[in-house]
Amino acid sequence: MKRIIALLVACLLVIAVELLCSWTGTLYYLTQMTMSAYYSLLIIGLCVVMGYAGQISLGHAGFFAIGGYLSAALTTRNLLLFHDSLLVRGLDFAGLLVTGKDIYGGALVVVTPWAACLFAVLVAATIAFLIGIPVLKLKGHYLAMATLGFGIIIYRLALASSYFGGADGISAVRPFPLCPGLSVSGGPSTRVENYYIxxxxxxxxxxxxxxxxxxxxGRALRxxxxxxxxxxxxxxxxxRYKLYIFVLSAVLAAIAGVFLTHYNGGIGPSEASVMKSVRYVAIVAVGGMAHLWGALTMSIVLNFLSLRGVFGTYDDAIFGTILILIMLFAPEGILRINVGQKLLSLGGVFKKGGRKD
Amino acid sequence: MALLEVENLQKRFGGLLAVDDVSFTVKQGLIKAVIGPNGAGKTTLFNLISGALPPTSGRIRYNGDDLGGKKPHSIAALGIARTYQNVKMFAGMTALENVMVGRHVRSRSGFLASMLKMPWTWSEEKEIRKRSVELLDLLGVADVADKEATSLAFGQQRAVEFARALAMEPSLLLLDEPAAGLNIYETAEVGRLIVRIRDLGITVLLVEHDMSLVMDISDEILVLSFGQTIAEGIPAAIQQDPEVIKIYLGE
Known part of the structure; x- marks a missing residue:
């Protein structure tokens, strides 16, 4: 019952934010709320890996980038030059290609977004699986370092490869049509739909x-x-369980990457950077590790502030500071310590000892 | 028929032979105790049987299956449960949830079915909860079911650990010093409990330092010293054994 109420409250809050922004004429906030939502999708997956299964990953920006970059590249890179190759003809035959015009009016042949999305997520899952088998044998900071290494590799690959646009990343990524009349894209006219998507x-x-x-x-993971x-x-x-949950969280990260890339119309190497991974870990920690709602709440708040530019050029420094402060003063997360426990002890109305997940 | 057969088991840690050519059998439906001074290799023996450590050489057979090369979770799935000398509760979980983990090998909902909360997982979940509550009740700790396990008193944690092991419905239960850290009343309680577990048809292999407990409840005793078998037999014979007396009392 408690679970359904929590979910209902969350739904109402989502609607309330939209209505509030409509009434006050500040619909532009929804853009950052939408972007925060996609980051949150990654965060909740990481939260289960870290908080519940007790494994750390400093490479989740890597999985996000694999999803985003692959989907971006496949839906923008022109395959016209290779139209004679067996692979491209096969893709065409399977109906996985679309034709269009590029910005100069030239003919363009690219992969359909659905196929690109599916492929990107599958690749991320496969990589997570292959990396996870050896890496998840490690514990504690050894695991942290190994996943950090993975994250660095993905970052440098994105930066070094001309196929992925090097330091410029990939831009002009087309919208992702989910169904007729509904597509993932960042234009102001589709802001509200995308917020709800x-x-x-x-x-x-x-x-x-x-x-x-x-x-x-879940009990086995805990x-x-x-x-x-x-x-x-x-x-x-x-x-096996550690591997499966790691792959699951990588899939969520990749889906987040795909959607955010189509929403933003592009992706750059900063999405793959190690500081992003550190930021995700910091947010899960602030939310209270084994606390899905906490991680989600803190993810919205911090990502929203960061995307609005509140932290300015000190963005990464702020997240680093947050991580240090949390580890020192509130390893259970700020939601649990400050608000949760104090309210519980003040009120005394709620049953004590129940799990607040 | 012997449920567990250990043949020429050896475990070497660098220059130390922790278990040196140990052979014994555990018969179905009995309580067998392994005793010996500190460092005799008793806990190592348990770790070898449960698969936590690989043996250097030798063979362990359980119900006819060779346990060599099997991981601990597969050995657990075959029906061998264990408890630890220094109680290992799952932190961050309630006593009830700890016991529910014990039902893992007796249930089968997978990742996808659990995420989608498929209808068949509901009845399984209900069953897991019901059996776990029953076991907490049996062990007399039902009143702390919803307390975090690591916050319980040591004796209670031990009881929860017993319940967790029993939740696996094992055919062989390995108990590593079940009376360690308990007072004489609690120890007597544990003794009665172990006998009750045997009467349920579960074979028990225990390591214990408390001699009066061991002599009271064991059907057979194996004595180890410096990794080697010194004596094996019924309690009355062990008490008379000159080698055993020498080890425990000195010459």
Whole structure:
């Protein structure tokens, strides 16, 4: 019951923000709210990996970038030159190509967004799987360093490759038509629809992840967090479960990357940078690690402020500072310590000891 | 018939032979105790049986299956449960949730079904919860079911750990010093509990330092010293064994 109420409140809040922005004529805020939503999709996945399964990843910006970059490249890079190749003809035959005109009026042949999206997410999942097998054997800061290394590789690849646009990234990425009359794109005319697409996706993600957390699998993941050795002796295949949850979170990150790229109409190497990964970890920590709603709330707040430019050029410094302060003073996250516990002790009306996830 | 057969088991840590050519069997439906001074290799023996450590050489058979090369989770799935000398509760989970993890091997909902909350997972979840509550009740800790497990008193944590192991419905239960850190009343309680577990048809292999407990409840005793078997037999025979007396009392 509590879970349904929390979800209902979240839905109402999403609608309320939209209405408030409409009434006050500040619909432009919805753009940042939409972008925050896509980052939040990555954050909630990372939250389950870190907070519940107890594994850390400093490479999630990498998975986000794999999703975003692949989808961007496939839907913008002209395949006309290769139209004789077997692969392109095969794609054409399967109906996975679209033709159009580039900005100079030349003929353009690219992959359809749906196919590009699917491919991008599959690649991210495969890479997460292949990287995860050796890397997830590591624990603690060794795991952090290994995933950090992965993130750096993806960043440098994006920066070095001309196919991915080098330091400029890829621009002029076309909208992603989800269904007739509804597409992921950043124009002011489709702002409201896109706000709801993004938040619909995030809330769907929250529902799925919460179901997972409160299931047999979720308990196994939390048991791994508590004591990997004891979890294993309870019959939990710890290596497999860690791998699966890692891949799942990579898939969420890749989906977020695909959608945000089509929404923004482009992607640049900064999305793959290590500081982005650090930022995601910081947000999960501020939200309280094993606290899906907390991570989501802090993700909206911090991403929104950052995207509005409140932190100015000190953006990365702010997130670094947040991470240090949280680790020092509120390792359980600020929502849990300050508001949650104080309200509980003040009110005394709520039942104590219940899980607040 | 022997449920567990250990043949010429050896474990070497660098220059130390922690378990040196140990062979014994555990018969179905009995309580067998492994005793010996500190450093005799008792816990190492448990880690070898549960798969937490690979043996250097030798063989362990359980119900006819060779456990060699199997990971701990597959060994657990075969029906071997264990508890730890220094209770390993899952932090951040309630006592009930801890026991519910024990039902893992007896349930099968996967990642996708759990995420989508498929109808068949509901009944399984209900069953898991019901059995776990029953076990907490059996162990007398049902009143702390919703408390965080690591915040409980040591004796209660031990009880929850027992419940968690029993939730696996094992056929062999490995108990590593179940009475460590308990007072004499609690120890007697644990003794009665172990006998009750045996009467449920679960074979018990335990490591224990508390001699009166071991002599009271064991059907058979294996004595180890410096990784080697010193004696094996029924409690009355072990008490009379000159080698054993020498180890415990000195010459």
């Amino acid at each position: 993004a938040w619909g996706l995030v809330l769907l993600g929250v529902i799925l992840l919460r179901n997972l957390i409160n299931s047999r699998i 048991a791994i967090h508590g004591s990997e050795e004891a979890a294993e002796s309870m019959g939990v295949d710890t290596a």
